[in-house]
Amino acid sequence: MVVVVVVVVVVTTISSSSSSSPSSSSSSFFSSSSSIFDDNCPRVCSCFAATVDCSNRQMTELPRDLPRVATRVNFAGNQLIVLASGSMTSLRNVVSLDLRRNELEVVADGVFEGCPILQVNAHFTTTLPPLPPSTNPIKQILDMSHNNLTNLNEFTFRGLETLTDFNLSNNLVGKMDGVFSSLVELSRLDISQNRIRVLTQFSLRDLVNLRELDMSETNLKYLSLNVVESMPNLFHLKISSNDWYCNSSMLWLKAWL
Numbered sequence: 001m002v003v004v005v006v007v008v009v010v011v012t013t014i015s016s017s018s019s020s021s022p023s024s025s026s027s028s029f030f031s032s033s034s035s036i037f038d039d040n041c042p043r044v045c046s047c048f049a050a051t052v053d054c055s056n057r058q059m060t061e062l063p064r065d066l067p068r069v070a071t072r073v074n075f076a077g078n079q080l081i082v083l084a085s086g087s088m089t090s091l092r093n094v095v096s097l098d099l100r101r102n103e104l105e106v107v108a109d110g111v112f113e114g115c116p117i118l119q120v121n122a123h124f125t126t127t128l129p130p131l132p133p134s135t136n137p138i139k140q141i142l143d144m145s146h147n148n149l150t151n152l153n154e155f156t157f158r159g160l161e162t163l164t165d166f167n168l169s170n171n172l173v174g175k176m177d178g179v180f181s182s183l184v185e186l187s188r189l190d191i192s193q194n195r196i197r198v199l200t201q202f203s204l205r206d207l208v209n210l211r212e213l214d215m216s217e218t219n220l221k222y223l224s225l226n227v228v229e230s231m232p233n234l235f236h237l238k239i240s241s242n243d244w245y246c247n248s249s250m251l252w253l254k255a256w257l
């Protein structure tokens with residue numbers, strides 16, 4: 001009996017001391033500042049809550065020391081030209097990444113790969129019950145609209161398997177084949193104002209959860225029914241401002257709309 005009591009006391013002491021030290025340090029960590037990473041905020045950016053705002057800073061390259069705890073990161077309106085390999089690896093918890101209005105031309109193959117960027121993290125997976133992908137309430141957003149992207153391939157966006165919203169509008173992308181092969185959870189895609197011209201039945205076939213697609217102003221002339229049928233969950237398709245070539249192979253469109 002005595003032994004048991006001693007053991008209990010020892011265990012209680014260990015657990016209370018081990019639980020008190022991280023909680024007391026984290027409470028002072030949070031109460032001392034409005035941001036959870038004041039010390040880590042890149043010098044040119046401002047940080048609030050878990051948001052890092054580096055927008056409109058005339059940056060030509062990414063800051064090196066991006067804080068790991070950030071969930072929203074905004075690089076919009078800078079002069080970034082290259083997303084180099086490894087530049088995203090510290091963004092472990094990001095659910096929204098805004099790269100709008102830069103001059104991105106080069107995106108290293110797999111720059112989003114190998115790091116859990118834009119992937120559901122432990123916090124989300126343990127607190128939410130599993131849901132079918134198309135009703136997944138967690139939005140994971142990547143905005144690369146208004147850049148100078150031309151050549152993308154099947155490796156460019158690897159690692160973005162849980163991305164839900166992707167905006168690639170206002171770029172110079174021509175070929176789309178294979179580019180979206182990793183994006184199986186994607187629900188909204190905007191590829192408007194690019195230079196696509198031709199989409200084959202392989203171009204968008206991996207987008208099995210896509211619900212909304214904007215392909216307006218893409219120089220498309222012909223769209224085969226196979227392309228649309230390869231996206232079984234599509235319910236909103238925007239294809240305005242293209243000069244459609246009209247022959248009998250396009251009649252399905254009239255019926256579908």
Ligand SMILES: *[C@@H]1O[C@H](CO)[C@@H](O)[C@H](O)[C@H]1NC(C)=O
Binds near residue numbers: 081147148
């Ligand atoms: C990107 O495109 C814009 C508009 O077409 C152009 O003004 C700019 O010079 C381009 N940037 C680079 C780095 O080529």
Ligand SMILES: *[C@@H]1O[C@H](CO)[C@@H](O)[C@H](O)[C@H]1NC(C)=O
Binds near residue numbers: 100167168170189190
């Ligand atoms: C994509 O970005 C463009 C330009 O930044 C914007 O006008 C458009 O509304 C965005 N698309 C979606 C689906 O949010």
Ligand SMILES: *[C@@H]1O[C@H](CO)[C@@H](O)[C@H](O)[C@H]1NC(C)=O
Binds near residue numbers: 250
């Ligand atoms: C309609 O035009 C497209 C594109 O030029 C072509 O692939 C298709 O075979 C044509 N369909 C018919 C019935 O001529």
